[in-house]
Every structure is written in C-alpha cells, then in structure tokens.
Amino acid sequence: MGKFGIAFTIAILMVACKEDPSAKEESKQGFRMTDEERNATPQVQKQPEKNFRTFTNLADTTFIRLADFSDGFAYDLRYATENNFLKEKVYDCAECYTRVKTAKALLMANKEFEKYGVRIKFFDCYRPNSVQYKMWAIVPNPQYVANPKKGSIHNKGGAVDITLETLDGKELDMGTDFDFFGKRAYHDMTELPRKILENRKLLKETMEKHGFWSTRTEWWHYNLSGAHKDKVANFKWECE
Template sequence: MKPKHLLLLLLICITIACKNNKTTAAINIVTKDTTLIKKDTVVVPPVKQEIKYKSLSGLADTTFVRLADYSGDFAYDLRYATTNNFLKAKVYDCPECYTRVKTAKALLKANKEFVKLGYRIKFFDCYRPNSVQYKMWKIVPNPQYVANPKKGSIHNKGGAVDITLETLDGEEVDMGTDFDFFGKRAYHDNTNLPKEILANRKLLKETMEKYGFWSIRTEWWHYNLSAMSNAKVANFKWDCGE
C-alpha cells in the first residue's frame, strides 16, 4: 500500500473513532438525563412498617407490663403526670400506663368489645407506685379522696384503672363530669342526669363488669379488677428514659 493511501486510511479511522466517541457520549448523556427525569417524576410511596405488639402469653399474672406494648387500640390522658388534676400537682415523672398482667388481659378483652361498638378505653390513671401514693397523701391527706399509703390502694397493686370511653375518631364520650370530680354528679347511683350520660355510664360499667371489674359508687371512672384485690402493694417504678 502506497504511503498516501495509508495516510488516507488512517485519517478515515480517526474520523470514525471520533464520531463513535461522540455518539457514546451522547448516549451516556441521554441515559443520565432519562434517569434523572425518572427519579424526579416517579413518586415512591413510604414503606409502612407494621408495629408488632408483644404477647402476654407465658408471663406471670403478677408481672408489671406497659399496656402500649401490647395494643395500639387504647388512648391515654394520664393526668397525674400533669397539673390537670384535683391535686393541682404533677406526681409522676412521666406519663406511662402499667398494670399487672392479669389486669392487662382483662382490659384487652374489654377493649376488644368496645372497639366492635366504635369506642375504645381512654386511661386517666393505671398502676400507681406506693411512693406516688405518699406524694398524693402529703398534698391531700384525706382518705375520702386519697387512700392512706400505709395501707395502700388497689392502684398500688396494679389492679385498678381510672378510665372513660372515646370514639375511634378520638372524641371523648360525655360522662357528665370531668375525671376526679368529687361530687354527687359523679355518683353511679345518681340517675338525675340526661339519658345520654346515663347510657354512656351504663355501657362502660356493664362491659367492665363483664370482664371481672367492679366500680365504686362515688366515681364513675374508677374500676378495680376483683381478682387483684388480695395482691401486694408495690413500688415498682418504670424508666422514663431521657
């Protein structure tokens, strides 16, 4: 092959190579741009992580458990962790609702029935350490309103709860008075109230009694689990974390 022909062939190869490189670069640019467009326009829905609740199976009846770990169907307004209570003082370090396992099982069963009817249990108070009972007694040393801590309350045994009902949309049911209203209007045997209020109290009372709880005459919100009456007064304290 003559030198001039060889030179011509070399120039042709260089030209073709340059064109191929440009084409490859163009393809890469389009590919990158297309990827960006896809990322910008395709909305990826957030992954919903299902909360796994613990099981009470295998736990001793006297074990203390945090209700929120076993069901997401309860509501809470734990007043003694605030100043919105008859003491006008905060006596819990942080708001938590603990009970003994036996009480928790009964509450879960009762709440399951309420949920079928469009309601859920809302807690004002649950297990109360005996040290907190002493704090309350120091503020209001009157057994008509606060149990003497030397003897203790069934709240201190993990067998009592102060509750109301709310709808599944979060609307509190009308029970006639606020929690910790100490007066005749809060009595179970006061029938001089609107029919709706009486019906709401009846639903709460009859359903709770169905699952082993009993009420006290002067407080529509207070329920004791009969099976826990002879349990020991406790001073178990939960960890509030940071």
C-alpha cells in the same frame, strides 16, 4: 440526474437527519413514558406493622407497660400533669403500667368497645406506693385518697381510672370530669341527660363483663376482681 433532482434529494436527506426533540428527551431518560404511565398513581410503600409484645412466659402478676402490647388505647395520665385535683404533678413521667392479668382483661374489654366505635382512655393506671404517700401528704383525706399504709388497688396494679373516646379522639360525655367529688359522679345518679346515662352504662356493663367492678361514687374507677389480694407494690418505671 438533473439539477432539480439533486436539490430534491438533498432536501429529503436534511429532513431525515434533523434531530427530533422527543427523541433527544427519550435518549436522556433512557425510555419514553406512555400517557398511561405518565398519569398513573404513584405506588406508596406500606409502613411495616408494629411488633407488639405478647404475654407468653409472663406471670399474671408481672408488671407490664400497656403501650408495649397494643396501640388501641388512648391516654391522658393526669397525675403526670398539674391537671388533677391535687393541682400538682406527682408522677415523674406519663406511663400506664398494670399487672399482666389486668392488661389481658383490659385488652378484651377494649376489643368489645371497638364494636361501638369507641376505645378506653386512661387517666390513671398502676400507682407506686411512694406516689400514694405523696398524694396523702397533699390531701390526707381517706374520702379522696387511700391511706398509703394500707394502700389502694392502684398500688397493686389492679385498678384503672378510665373513660371512653371515639376512635377519632372525641371523649364521650360522662357528666363530670375525672376526679369530680360529688353526687353527680355517682353511678346511682340518674338525674342526668339520657346520653350521659347511656355512656356510663356502656362503660360499666362492658367493664363488668370482663372482670372489673366499679366504685359507687366514681364513674371512672374500675378494679379487677381479685386484685385486692395482691401485694402493695412500689415498682417504678424508667423515664426517658
């Protein structure tokens, strides 16, 4: 082979042995990604579903924490704040407890409300009788606070104070705030905008359909039928 042939062969070998940067990167990674793989949407790991308690083996009169059985409700428990007509905090912490039979009826009502794109929002639920005494000491007026010696259906775990909100958290207009003491809060007040009357009607008719009855002077207050027969309770929940 002549000098020219030897030089040409050496040039070919040098090109063949030159390191390919992409090959180096592939070696570091252990594989080479295709364009399709590189542009693919990353897989998001699904969060495990919450495990809620069931009513199995629970008596209808048992007190339960509603949030342990569903996450479909909203809460603004006013008596655990100073944003109430008492202007004082009378609960140590905000929790919504009811008896099992009340919770069952609330879950059924809420399921129906969801068809309309709304859900129940709680202002008050079960109220220990000791709290009723606190409220009476602040406002000893039976027009606004039940006498604790007799107790209220709240003290029996069968009453709730509620409104409705959209599933993204916007309260429906009911015409007044919670615990507004005046004729504008009455169910038979018809001199209100049509939308407010429709909102109250949806609340009232659905709750009545699922075993609750309303109080004429308070659009937010509902009692479970038959709950007045239960005993006044002073069960107190733990605060974490």
